[in-house]
């Protein structure tokens with residue numbers, strides 16, 4: 506069983522990946538938007554309390570702002586090694602009016618990229634997390650063996666104008682991905698993207 510549910514709001518996509526044994530939330534919204542997330546989840550019949558894990562594609566306000574609040578709700582935050590340095594920087598992007606709750610690292614699951622596959626297998630997800638810098642240094646992509654990739658704000662292939670972005674896309678494409686679940690905008694097929702009007 507593999508179910509992907511978009512629980513996004515405010516023009517950002519947040520995805521719940523549901524397998525037979527677990528649920529993983531990919532990205533969360535701005536600080537203070539927990540009621541919006543709860544509402545979006547309710548519409549899809551998923552309870553927040555039924556989601557054990559949270560992965561952030563990159564530590565920007567519209568993808569990570571709620572992370573600490575969700576940790577307080579019991580979700581385990583998976584932090585990839587390339588992301589650890591970016592977490593303390595997130596508060597710089599936050600206006601005081603956001604009432605951002607700073608993410609603490611004491612109760613997170615820190616993973617090396619190399620160990621991500623084994624960790625995901627252990628919770629019942631076939632896939633891995635790879636470094637895909639370009640939009641930001643801390644950007645990672647979750648690649649499912651079933652051919653889906655959760656790319657956060659990595660620009661699509663036709664906009665991959667510099668070497669860093671091209672390397673990131675080469676890493677994704679080397680893993681036989683066919684469908685992209687981006688942080689903003691609709692899901693797209695990679696082949697269509699390549700031939701599309703862009």
Ligand SMILES: [Zn+2]
Nearest residue numbers: 567568658688
């Ligand atoms: Zn974004």
